[in-house]
């Protein structure tokens with residue numbers, strides 16, 4: 001059966017390379033509404049890198065953030081084990097921070113991996129999914145559910 | 155013109171009343187897919203309370219969380235200034251925590267207001283939007299944007 | 309227990325009243341990003357009307373459309389049986405049409421109810437959920453699922 | 463700068479190949495909550511194929527559909543011009559139909575391209591974005607907006 005294979009060439013190692021990759025990914029942003037470009041690059045445990053940019057929609061709430069796209073690309077190719085994600089924007093006076101939706105999306109695949117929030121000059125702040133989403137609610141918590149009664153089923 | 159008016163009767167004051175209201179709101183949850191009921195009650199600066207429950211969808215990602223619905227109800231009636239939100243679920247072994255999407259939705263209306271995460275017995279943990287979404291990205295930050303170039307406009 | 313009760317005053321009967329209500333609802337729109345106001349008013353089988361407006365977010369994809377808020381308000385008060393929804397915007401040269409996400413959200417509660425797409429002058433086009441979302445996928449279809457194997461569970 | 467390049471090997475031409483690719487893509491679905499696997503494969507005007515599967519989240523509404531991921535992957539690699547998309551699921555008694563959110567997401571990139579809704583045996587129904595989302599609201603329509611006044615800005 002036909003399959004798509006991703007081949008990464010010349011990926012620079014380390015944080016600097018990952019950030020540079022997220023800055024490059026930003027170039028493909030489709031953001032005619034916000035005109036706010038974001039790029040992301042996620043690094044898997046096996047050293048693969050997947051990139052994403054924001055993809056907006058005329059119905060604004062149907063767009064998707066760069067971070068979620070980068071992670072989804074990895075998952076859709078069979079990778080769910082992540083080491084770090086780098087995020088880039090055009091904000092020069094601020095390290096770009098992921099939205100709450102993206103934090104939760106990252107959290108799905110573990111709370112203990114790194115997040116690099118960068119500026120266009122490549123400088124960055126390092127944090128973790130856990131630090132960005134304290135007291136989070138993840139896949140494990142749904143196992144614990146104790147539903148007492150669900151009277152209004154359809 | 156026809157308008158809808160919300161009248162709150164017998165709202166108990168204080169945290170206990172807000173949590174009880176969120177527990178009651180949970181009864182209306184439409185959650186045939188997750189069977190995980192959530193209720194929320196948001197208190198405005200002027201003392202009005204708006205409730206919400208989760209409303210799910212056959213396309214799971216089109217559902218809406220209880221917290222976002224409670225806040226949206228308030229906004230759609232002209233209230234955008236919030237003091238606190240209480241959240242309730244059927245989890246008896248855990249204080250129900252808002253998802254990242256809801257934290258960002260709360261953040262839109264300020265970072266310094268209270269969040270009460272409860273258990274079915276009415277016990278709760280108190281925190282703030284700010285504590286739940288550190289290093290957040292809000293409305294103010296978009297003003298700062300310095301877009302360098304947007305080559306791929308439609 | 310404390311509960312919120314909605315009291316509708318002077319709701320005009322018929323389509324004209326529902327559209328006027330959706331036009332009024334638009335006034336509360338929180339849309340600092342798109343500056344595109346939308347209002348909605350949903351009529352339940354028992355004659356109750358619930359309104360909504362769009363509520364946007366700095367992270368654009370976390371906003372909620374007016375239609376989904378109006379329906380969620382009804383559901384969160386115990387109403388899931390709908391007769392019609394009216395939608396209003398500031399577009400004077402076009403009848404405002406619901407996005408695909410809202411069509412799916414409507415569809416959850418049945419395919420055979422009416423949608424009135426209006427202009428600011430009160431003129432409108434009448435259609436149905438079914439006509440707006442042909443060959444749709446709803447709650448019933450999930451019952452039919454025949455999952456063969458799910459090898460990649462967590 | 464480091465970049466990711468997608469190389470497609472042995473992509474079968476025509477509809478049959480695209481559907482087979484969407485069936486293969488389904489294998490990577492991350493759907494611990496719905497256990498409902500979906501795959502998608504989008505074909506660009508230049509003959510590239512990008513695949514997607516559904517990626518779910520503990521907060522159900524933060525998951526992403528297979529179709530939106532396939533399209534986002536293409537956009538994030540610089541492709542926005544689409545010819546067709548194939549969708550696959552495990553439903554043997556029904557041709558899998560895209561949700562309203564995905565229809566709107568497709569619509570962003572044009573109304574006149576093909577959608578193949580398939581069954582696990584490879585049989586399919588052919589339709590178009592336009593037919594699935596009649597009277598749609600797209601990027602062009604936002605240009606027309608005539609905002610009369612936005613009194614409640616932040």
Ligand SMILES: [Zn+2]
Nearest residue numbers: 065098099102
């Ligand atoms: Zn985000």
Ligand SMILES: [Zn+2]
Nearest residue numbers: 219252253256
């Ligand atoms: Zn939530």
Ligand SMILES: [Zn+2]
Nearest residue numbers: 373406407410
């Ligand atoms: Zn909508």
Ligand SMILES: [Zn+2]
Nearest residue numbers: 527560561564
């Ligand atoms: Zn979908």
